[in-house]
Amino acid sequence: MSAGQLPRWVDxxxxxxxxxxxxxxxxxxxxxLIGENPLDAVELLVWGSVxxxxxxxxxxxxxxxxxxxxxxxxxxxxxxxxxxxGEGQAYIGGLGVAFACLALDHIVPWYVxxxxxxxxxxxxxxxxxxxxxxxxxxxxxxxxxxTIMFNFIAxxxxxxxxxNALKKPGSMQPETRTFEVGGRLPFLNDIFPSFxxxxxxxxxxxxxxLAACVLxxxxxxxxxxxxxxxxxxxxxxxxxxxxxxxxxTIVITMLIxxxxxxxxxxxxxxxxxxxLLIDFVTGYGFVGIAVALMGRAHPVGIVLAxxxxxxxxxxxxxxxxxxxxxxxxxxxVIQGLVILFAGALEHMFRPAIVKLxxxxxxLAAKEA
Amino acid sequence: MFEIVILTLDSTVRLSTPLLLACLAGLYxxxxxxxxxxxxxxxxxxxxxxxxxxYLTGNAWIGLLAGMAVSIGLALIHGxxxxxxxxxxxxxxxxxxxxxxxxxxxxxxxxxxxxxRTPSLPExxxxxxxxxxxxxxxxxxxxxxxxxxELLSGHNILVYAAFVAVPLTWWVLFxxxxxxxxxxxxxxxxxxxxxxxxxxxxxxxxxxACGALCGVAGAxxxxxxxxxxxxxxxxxxGFIALAALIFAKWKPAxxxxxxxxxxxxxxxxxxxxxxxxxxxxxxxxxFFQALPYILTVILLAGFIGKAIPPKAAGIPYLKERS
Numbered sequence: 001m002s003a004g005q006l007p008r009w010v011d012x013x014x015x016x017x018x019x020x021x022x023x024x025x026x027x028x029x030x031x032x033l034i035g036e037n038p039l040d041a042v043e044l045l046v047w048g049s050v051x052x053x054x055x056x057x058x059x060x061x062x063x064x065x066x067x068x069x070x071x072x073x074x075x076x077x078x079x080x081x082x083x084x085x086g087e088g089q090a091y092i093g094g095l096g097v098a099f100a101c102l103a104l105d106h107i108v109p110w111y112v113x114x115x116x117x118x119x120x121x122x123x124x125x126x127x128x129x130x131x132x133x134x135x136x137x138x139x140x141x142x143x144x145x146x147t148i149m150f151n152f153i154a155x156x157x158x159x160x161x162x163x164n165a166l167k168k169p170g171s172m173q174p175e176t177r178t179f180e181v182g183g184r185l186p187f188l189n190d191i192f193p194s195f196x197x198x199x200x201x202x203x204x205x206x207x208x209x210l211a212a213c214v215l216x217x218x219x220x221x222x223x224x225x226x227x228x229x230x231x232x233x234x235x236x237x238x239x240x241x242x243x244x245x246x247x248x249t250i251v252i253t254m255l256i257x258x259x260x261x262x263x264x265x266x267x268x269x270x271x272x273x274x275x276l277l278i279d280f281v282t283g284y285g286f287v288g289i290a291v292a293l294m295g296r297a298h299p300v301g302i303v304l305a306x307x308x309x310x311x312x313x314x315x316x317x318x319x320x321x322x323x324x325x326x327x328x329x330x331x332x333v334i335q336g337l338v339i340l341f342a343g344a345l346e347h348m349f350r351p352a353i354v355k356l357x358x359x360x361x362x363l364a365a366k367e368a
Numbered sequence: 369m370f371e372i373v374i375l376t377l378d379s380t381v382r383l384s385t386p387l388l389l390a391c392l393a394g395l396y397x398x399x400x401x402x403x404x405x406x407x408x409x410x411x412x413x414x415x416x417x418x419x420x421x422x423y424l425t426g427n428a429w430i431g432l433l434a435g436m437a438v439s440i441g442l443a444l445i446h447g448x449x450x451x452x453x454x455x456x457x458x459x460x461x462x463x464x465x466x467x468x469x470x471x472x473x474x475x476x477x478x479x480x481x482x483x484x485r486t487p488s489l490p491e492x493x494x495x496x497x498x499x500x501x502x503x504x505x506x507x508x509x510x511x512x513x514x515x516x517x518e519l520l521s522g523h524n525i526l527v528y529a530a531f532v533a534v535p536l537t538w539w540v541l542f543x544x545x546x547x548x549x550x551x552x553x554x555x556x557x558x559x560x561x562x563x564x565x566x567x568x569x570x571x572x573x574x575x576x577a578c579g580a581l582c583g584v585a586g587a588x589x590x591x592x593x594x595x596x597x598x599x600x601x602x603x604x605x606g607f608i609a610l611a612a613l614i615f616a617k618w619k620p621a622x623x624x625x626x627x628x629x630x631x632x633x634x635x636x637x638x639x640x641x642x643x644x645x646x647x648x649x650x651x652x653x654x655f656f657q658a659l660p661y662i663l664t665v666i667l668l669a670g671f672i673g674k675a676i677p678p679k680a681a682g683i684p685y686l687k688e689r690s
Contacts, residue, residue: 030471030474033475034474034475034478035478082458084405084458084462131665135665135668135669139668139669139670141665141668141669141670141675142668142677144403144405144458145610145614145664145668146665146668148405148607148610149611149661149662149664149665149668150661150665152604152607152657152658152661153658153661153662153665156654156655156657156658157654157658159654160652160654160655164652286462286466289459289462293459325478326474327473327474327477327484329469329470329471329473329474329477329484330470330474331470332466332469332470332473333466333467333470333471333474334470335466335470336463336464336465336466336467336468336469336470336471337463337467339459339462339463339466340445340449340460340463340464340467343455343456343459343460343462343463344449344450344453344455344456344457344459344460344463345448345449345453345455346453346455346456347453347454347455348453
């Protein structure tokens with residue numbers, strides 16, 4: 001049963017929809033288990049995430065994070081690599097943003113700082129992906145395992161740096177000083193007051209994320225390197241036979257992937273927190289896996305999946321205000337279920353659907 | 369000095385136990401070709417199940433069984449996704465970690481309303497330390513007293529069970545028919561299939577064994593080492609166990625030494641906190657926390673031997689169709 005037997009809209013529309021529906025159905029059961037009405041919960045969740053300007057602002061803010069980490073996972077997917085280290089790469093990427101902002105924030109306006117912050121975060125994220133990439137390419141150690149290890153190493157390193165080298169003098173908090181205006185991206189609410197985003201921290205990095213989507217699309221489908229990446233992912237042996245260097249492809253793909261993950265820090269650090277602090281990544285890197293899977297590793301799909309997860313984040317927060325029984329942990333449960341049904345159980349409904357969509361004539365021909 | 373060494377080794381044993389149980393759990397799964405990065409989630413789920421049931425029943429053994437049941441349930445989800453549906457095993461593991469982290473905190477808050485923790489265990493709900501025979505009498509004997517009365521005696525039964533599980537696992541994997549087939553299915557499932565043995569059923573049994581052992585590991589955290597479940601109480605132990613499994617090159621005896629090493633690093637880190645070493649100064653505690661992962665990466669890089677995983681690990685088995 002190959003994928004080609006199904007119409008495209010079934011493959012890219014119906015099956016993901018069914019997987020999502022299954023995930024939400026089970027989430028509903030969890031809500032029932034807690035003793036709340038799942039339909040009320042859905043209503044609150046949707047209203048909280050897209051029902052008013054500020055809610056939409058928060059949804060878009062979270063979506064920005066997911067676009068970066070989702071793209072990071074997707075680029076690696078195309079080369080057949082599984083970058084599970086977005087968490088650590090984004091965390092280290094924060095260093096790059098912080099260095100740029102701390103150095104420039106009192107000298108130049110934000111639009112001069114921004115390019116340096118982008119380069120800094122991408123470089124730091126890429127650097128954190130380099131060793132796992134190099135080990136995979138030359139030593140054959142599996143990139144999944146090494147990137148998991150690097151997530152934990154990153155976490156220890158950042159706790160150390162923030163508690164010692166980067167801490168604001170005289171402060172007990174493990175965080176840097178707050179950036180001056182030159183290190184803060186403008187909030188979209190200040191640029192487009194008519195949308196009424198209110199206090200939502202959605203900021204200019206949303207456009208950086210969308211630009212990254214376009215660049216990733218160009219890279220993967222319109223350049224020689226992208227062709228090499230996809231060839232290598234589709235059939236590594238054939239790609240090598242065709243003269244594509246495996247070491248070069250693996251390392252470059254992982255560097256791009258790590259760089260994209262690192263850029264997530266622009267949104268959090270330069271866009272919202274305005275200081276480098278502990279644990280600002282909190283799962284965005286892992287959720288990137290779900291985003292990339294649901295978005296079928298295509299930038300358009302990733303944007304849609306990011307908005308969906310952004311809605312879950314914001315709507316879930318709203319939900320926990322209104323229904324105190326449903327804590328924010330519910331979001332983690334829903335994410336887990338989405339990852340399970342849309343990712344690991346991706347093919348659960350496929351055989352039944354294939355049967356449904358195989359014309360009876362074809363079946364008859366097969367039986368004859 | 370001798371006393372400090374004994375005390376450090378004593379806490380090494382306590383800290384290694386959950387790692388060892390989870391590491392052996394992963395050993396069964398990965399040897400059968402099912403990669404499991406959901407050890408962390410299974411441990412966490414089990415810790416919550418054990419903590420909650422032990423509190424309600426006041427019986428540690430029922431708590432242990434409940435923990436194992438939760439963990440086996442999660443393991444079966446992993447099995448259903450990765451064996452029956454041939455889904456991506458890494459993604460499934462990530463999903464299980466999310467599910468466990470979310471559900472334990474959510475249900476913990478709903479049922480007990482103590483910020484995601486379970487209430488402190490009643491008498492009998494917790495595994496007590498076992499004093500080995502003559503431990504008190506031998507306490508004052510030099511050297512032997514320290515080793516026997518401090519280091520070997522005075523642990524709870526799960527600690528001893530973990531160390532008994534090491535030779536047992538070795539025996540099961542390398543001296544029984546089941547073990548031979550389990551290893552074969554992790555190296556070359558097609559050959560096992562050709563011999564008329566069900567790949568699916570073998571892998572399910574491996575995954576269930578993994579769930580059971582992870583369950584003991586989780587129960588150890590909540591009803592033996594401490595008195596109740598705390599939100600996110602595994603704190604990455606499942607991943608350290610995974611690192612230990614790779615460090616041990618998927619062998620039971622090595623697994624024990626790897627877990628003891630990582631437990632020792634943890635014990636030393638606790639002891640060294642805020643203390644200066646002459647000539648070096650204070651070593652940051654984060655360095656010790658990161659060291660297991662750094663060592664594993666160095667091992668993976670091939671600088672200390674070579675870690676070769678089971679050949680079919682991570683690859684779903686597709687029976688050929690006509």
